[in-house]
Amino acid sequence: MAEEKKGFFKGLLNKFTADASDTKVEQAEEAIPAEPKEKKGLFDRLKQGLTKTHESIIGRIDTLLLGKKQIDADVLEELEEILITADMGVKTTVELIRTLEQRLKRNELGDGEALKAALKQEISDRLAQVNSDLDVSAAKPFVILVIGVNGVGKTTTIGKLAAQYRRAGKKVLLAAGDTFRAAAAEQLEIWGERVGAEVVRHKEGADPSAVAFDACKAAVARDCDILLIDTAGRLHTKVNLMEEMKKIRRVIEREIPGAPHETLLVLDAATGQNAVSQASLFKEAAQVTGLILTKLDGTAKGGIVVAVSHEFSLPVRYIGVGEGVEDLRRFEPQQFVDAIF
Amino acid sequence: MFDALSDKLESVFKKLRGQGVMTEDNIKEALREVRLALLEADVNFKVVKDFVERVREKAVGTLVLQSLSPGQQVVKIVHDELVALMGGDEDNSLDLAAKPPVSIMMVGLQGAGKTTSCGKLARYLKSQRRKPLLVPADVYRPAAIEQLKTLGRQLSMEVFDSQADQKPVDICSKALKYAELSGFDTVIFDTAGRHQIDDYLMDELVHIREAVEPREILFVADAMTGQEAVNVATGFNDRLGITGVVLTKLDGDAKGGAALSIKAVTGKPVKFVGLGEKLDALEVFHADRLVSRILGMGDVLTLIEKAQSTFDTKEAERLQKKLKKSNFDLEDFKAQLQQLKKMGSLESIMGMIPGMGKMMKQMQGAQPSEKELKRIEAIIDSMTRQERSNHQIINGSRRLRIAKGSGTTVQEVNQLLKRFTEAQKVVKQLQKLGPKGLMKGMGKGMGFPF
Numbered sequence: 040m041a042e043e044k045k046g047f048f049k050g051l052l053n054k055f056t057a058d059a060s061d062t063k064v065e066q067a068e069e070a071i072p073a074e075p076k077e078k079k080g081l082f083d084r085l086k087q088g089l090t091k092t093h094e095s096i097i098g099r100i101d102t103l104l105l106g107k108k109q110i111d112a113d114v115l116e117e118l119e120e121i122l123i124t125a126d127m128g129v130k131t132t133v134e135l136i137r138t139l140e141q142r143l144k145r146n147e148l149g150d151g152e153a154l155k156a157a158l159k160q161e162i163s164d165r166l167a168q169v170n171s172d173l174d175v176s177a178a179k180p181f182v183i184l185v186i187g188v189n190g191v192g193k194t195t196t197i198g199k200l201a202a203q204y205r206r207a208g209k210k211v212l213l214a215a216g217d218t219f220r221a222a223a224a225e226q227l228e229i230w231g232e233r234v235g236a237e238v239v240r241h242k243e244g245a246d247p248s249a250v251a252f253d254a255c256k257a258a259v260a261r262d263c264d265i266l267l268i269d270t271a272g273r274l275h276t277k278v279n280l281m282e283e284m285k286k287i288r289r290v291i292e293r294e295i296p297g298a299p300h301e302t303l304l305v306l307d308a309a310t311g312q313n314a315v316s317q318a319s320l321f322k323e324a325a326q327v328t329g330l331i332l333t334k335l336d337g338t339a340k341g342g343i344v345v346a347v348s349h350e351f352s353l354p355v356r357y358i359g360v361g362e363g364v365e366d367l368r369r370f371e372p373q374q375f376v377d378a379i380f
Numbered sequence: 381m382f383d384a385l386s387d388k389l390e391s392v393f394k395k396l397r398g399q400g401v402m403t404e405d406n407i408k409e410a411l412r413e414v415r416l417a418l419l420e421a422d423v424n425f426k427v428v429k430d431f432v433e434r435v436r437e438k439a440v441g442t443l444v445l446q447s448l449s450p451g452q453q454v455v456k457i458v459h460d461e462l463v464a465l466m467g468g469d470e471d472n473s474l475d476l477a478a479k480p481p482v483s484i485m486m487v488g489l490q491g492a493g494k495t496t497s498c499g500k501l502a503r504y505l506k507s508q509r510r511k512p513l514l515v516p517a518d519v520y521r522p523a524a525i526e527q528l529k530t531l532g533r534q535l536s537m538e539v540f541d542s543q544a545d546q547k548p549v550d551i552c553s554k555a556l557k558y559a560e561l562s563g564f565d566t567v568i569f570d571t572a573g574r575h576q577i578d579d580y581l582m583d584e585l586v587h588i589r590e591a592v593e594p595r596e597i598l599f600v601a602d603a604m605t606g607q608e609a610v611n612v613a614t615g616f617n618d619r620l621g622i623t624g625v626v627l628t629k630l631d632g633d634a635k636g637g638a639a640l641s642i643k644a645v646t647g648k649p650v651k652f653v654g655l656g657e658k659l660d661a662l663e664v665f666h667a668d669r670l671v672s673r674i675l676g677m678g679d680v681l682t683l684i685e686k687a688q689s690t691f692d693t694k695e696a697e698r699l700q701k702k703l704k705k706s707n708f709d710l711e712d713f714k715a716q717l718q719q720l721k722k723m724g725s726l727e728s729i730m731g732m733i734p735g736m737g738k739m740m741k742q743m744q745g746a747q748p749s750e751k752e753l754k755r756i757e758a759i760i761d762s763m764t765r766q767e768r769s770n771h772q773i774i775n776g777s778r779r780l781r782i783a784k785g786s787g788t789t790v791q792e793v794n795q796l797l798k799r800f801t802e803a804q805k806v807v808k809q810l811q812k813l814g815p816k817g818l819m820k821g822m823g824k825g826m827g828f829p830f
Contacts, residue, residue: 095607124425126606129416189629189657190491190602198522219657221495221530222523229522243530274632279751307491311422311606313634334490336575343606 085368086378088336088360093379096125096342097155104151114154115139126311128346135161159380165349166372173301173329173356175204180212180258180266182291182298186284186325187305188317189272192333194223196305196359197267198230199367205234209264214254215240216247216287217271227269237261247271247283248290255294268299275320284325302327303356308335308343318347327351333359336366344375407439410454421637421674424610427644435461459671465644466667472649473664474596475623480565481513481556483592486626487585487616488600490573493628495524497600497654498570499531500662501626504652505566506537513564515540515555517548517588518572528570535659538564548572548584553591567592576615585620597622598651601638603630609638610645617646627670628654631661635674708808710768713800714760717753755788759796762786771797 086093099121107114115136122132138161139148148154175181183200185193194217201211213236217223224240231238239254251268258266270287273280291298304327306314321327332344335358348355355370411432418428438457476482484501486494498514505512514532516539518524525542532539540555552569559567569592574581589597599613599622616622625646627639630653639650650665760768762785767774774782774797783790 120419120425123416123419124607126608129420188604188632190493192491195521220527221534222527225523225526226521274629276631276633282751307602307604309489309602309606309608309612310604311608311634311638312420313422313604313606313632316633 082374082378084366085360085374088366089375089378092125092335092342096121097380100155100158101151104154107151110143110148110150110154112140112143115143118154118158122342125342126314126346127342128312128315128350130315131165131346131349155380159376162345163372163376165345166355166376169348169352169354171354172369173354175209175265175301178297178300180263180295180298181300182255182258182266182268182295184268184270184288184291184299184302184325185305185331186270186302186321186327187272188274188307189220191272191305191307191310192359193217193272193305194226194230194269196331196333196357196367197227197269198234199359199364200357201230201236201265201267202234202364203367204265205236210262211236211265211267212254212258212261212263213238214250214266214268216250216254216269218243218245218247218250219271223269223271248286251287251290252294255291255298259295266298275317275324281320281324288325301329301356303329303331304353305331305333306343306347308332308359310343314343314347315350318351318353322351322353327353329354329356331355331357331359331367332370333367336360336362344370404436404440407436407454411436411439414454414458418637418640418674421635422604422606422609422641423637423674424607424641424645427610427641430644431461431465455675459675462640462671462674463668465640466671467643467649468667470649470667472624472651474651476510476566476595478595481559481567482565482596483556483567483569483594484596484598485569485571485585485589485592485594485620486598486600487571487620487622488573489575489602489612490521492573492600492602493626493654494518494573494600495527495531495570496657496659497598497626497628497652497662498528498568499535499659500654501598501652502532502537502568503535503659504662505568506535510566511564512566512568513538513540513555513559513562515552515567515569516542517551517555517569519544519546519548519551520572524570524572531659538562549587549591552588556592569594576612576619582615582619589620596624598624598626599642599648600626600628601642603627603636603638603653604632604634605638607641610641613642613646613648617648622646622648624649624651626650626652626654627665631655636670637674639670640674708804710760710763710771710800713803714757714768717756755786755792756796758786759783759788759793771800 100118103114103117103121118139119132119136122135123129127135135158139154139157142148142157148157175183185197187193197213201213204211211234213227213231215224215227215238217227218241221243224238224243228238228240230236237257239250239257241250241253247270254266254268257263268287268291270284271280273284275281288299288302302325304318304321304325306317310317318327318330330348330353332355335344344355344358347353355372357367358370358375359367414435415428415432418431419425423431435454435457438461439454442453442457474484476484486498486501488494495516495518502512502514514528514537516525516528518528519542525544529539540551540558542551542555548571555569556567569588571585571588572581574585576582597620599616601609601613605612613622613625625639625642625648627636627650630636642648643650650667650670653663653665653670655661655663759782762782763774767778767782774793779790779793783793786793
């Protein structure tokens with residue numbers, strides 16, 4: 040059996056090195072859209088994507104402060120509601136308000152502008168505490184496991200990440216670990232073709248750990264820089280599915296020491312307070328090391344970024360502020376806060 | 381956090397004992413709790429504001445009844461108002477009374493669960509003796525068409541052969557014609573996920589609507605959606621005039637407050653709820669159950685209904701008799717577990733029991749999963765009849781034999797026995813309390829005998 044597998048992989052490897060990889064990669068290079076012309080500048084794009092978040096927080100604070108000369112306890116109570124409704128999370132909000140109350144007692148909050156400045160500073164402090172960059176050259180292959188509940192955009196995110204890494208000249212392998220949802224593997228394969236990354240897949244209904252196993256072997260054998268492993272969406276409250284995910288992790292750990300080097304939890308920005316519960320249970324079960332926030336563009340609220348990253352001390356690695364590949368962006372706390380305020 | 385609304389209110393109202401009437405002043409704090417609780421459940425803040433106002437009007441001046449604590453009284457008002465907001469006993473069934481083929485359009489944001497819901501809905505309609513055709517009209521997301529086709533194969537139902545290079549509107553009109561010729565009486569259109577502010581894609585939906593004149597336009601919403609739910613639902617409703625809502629992913633621990641917001645701002649009823657990944661996990665919506673869930677009161681009704689439909693009545697009676705006779709043995713323990721298994725996944729049942737939501741968090745890991753249940757069964761099956769009726773005779777060597785027989789370890793056998801003795805204790809307590817006490821015990825979330 041083991042012999043057979045080796046043979047199979049060698050065969051696959053030969054096949055790819057012989058023809059597929061060369062031609063495929065060439066094709067793919069053309070297929071990836073060139074780095075977007077920075078007509079508007081990255082910051083403006085970000086700002087545009089966060090317009091609604093800005094309106095839902097700052098817009099309402101401005102309305103609240105309209106005609107008020109003094110900041111008092113009532114104002115702070117209203118502010119508390121604004122923050123909660125921006126999906127900032129109850130715990131983080133209560134904490135923020137408490138800090139502001141102390142500042143108010145020290146007479147540091149003279150007027151509305153001072154209040155806004157103080158809020159901005161408190162929020163960026165909380166984000167900066169936990170954020171650091173993801174260094175994908177730290178290992179080879181650098182294994183990234185992508186997890187999350189159903190419908191948050193795991194597969195799409197992987198496609199976009201793969202496109203970005205390919206653009207940076209990395210050799211990327213994708214593993215179709217979602218063997219449950221109908222046509223999930225096909226979806227990933229289409230991405231693979233688009234960006235020029237090979238895809239390891241099994242039949243629908245196969246054991247996802249087996250896919251992870253094969254993918255790890257293949258990533259080493261094919262000398263890949265980055266291995267992105269997709270998983271099926273699972274609700275964090277389902278014990279058996281969380282166990283399945285732990286098994287995938289165990290298999291990866293065994294096959295490549297030190298892997299997965301990054302376990303990314305994908306969260307949908309439109310999610311409300313439930314994101315906190317998701318982060319807590321996934322972190323516990325799969326040792327999440329970073330977050331990706333998708334669908335932040337247009338109408339979603341960004342408050343949940345602050346809540347989750349702060350409450351769980353997890354860095355936000357990427358945020359999705361649009362449909363395009365380049366709209367999945369590295370998260371810069373300061374820039375993010377600037378764009379909201 | 382949320383399970384505690386009733387508890388929180390209780391403590392707020394402790395001070396109120398001895399006062400005759402609820403006044404503006406003495407319920408202020410309670411209303412703040414209600415407000416925060418609803419916000420925490422993702423109900424939109426504007427909806428919450430109006431709602432709390434209504435509760436205030438109802439509550440002020442109400443006599444504090446002797447039989448109910450003030451906390452319970454407010455919870456009751458909140459509960460009744462929420463049910464009224466959700467449409468109460470309104471008829472939520474699909475309106476398909478038109479000349480066939482009748483069209484149903486599924487719309488919503490990306491990742492809400494439209495395609496899966498299409499499959500579930502098709503299965504439901506088939507069980508209602510209709511003959512639906514599934515039409516994939518999502519040409520944007522890679523492999524979306526393939527996803528619906530796969531679901532169709534699983535259900536042995538026909539899926540229209542759409543191609544990703546066709547225009548969605550063309551696909552839909554062609555599919556409708558095809559359905560007419562081939563004798564389908566219902567057509568379900570699965571559209572691509574989109575933002576309500578994406579004018580181009582929203583126009584496309586309007587064109588599809590004009591082409592197929594749907595009887596139902598169902599807005600598919602993720603139960604986990606936060607404050608944003610209102611804007612999304614309004615956006616879709618304004619452009620398309622939705623006729624109902626499918627609330628998905630309610631099998632998680634989200635409160636589903638989004639449903640309240642959607643109903644409040646659009647006035648459109650929730651028609652179905654999605655409760656799992658499998659294709660049979662779609663249920664007709666009941667307002668009072670969702671409200672109980674939001675208030676952390678537990679979905680007792682669903683549980684009872686589920687229990688009634690799956691519980692073997694005779695077996696239940698036997699168990700009840702046994703319970704009375706107080707010789708609850710391992711055989712009963714197993715029977716009880718088996719009954720539970722029939723009712724569906726243990727996690728989903730636990731969630732329905734009042735107070736269990738909180739318990740579940742504490743019990744993470746302690747509660748048996750489906751797999752564990754199988755092991756427990758194996759262990760009990762490996763015991764002799766004598767051992768099952770009197771667990772005290774199970775000594776060391778018997779334990780070893782049982783472990784070997786069931787392919788488990790002695791530790792696991794020990795664990796099971798420990799769990800069983802605990803269950804036995806609970807059963808004894810319940811017997812002391814009698815049938816009324818049983819319900820009370822359940823209310824406190826400690827009554828489930830294992």
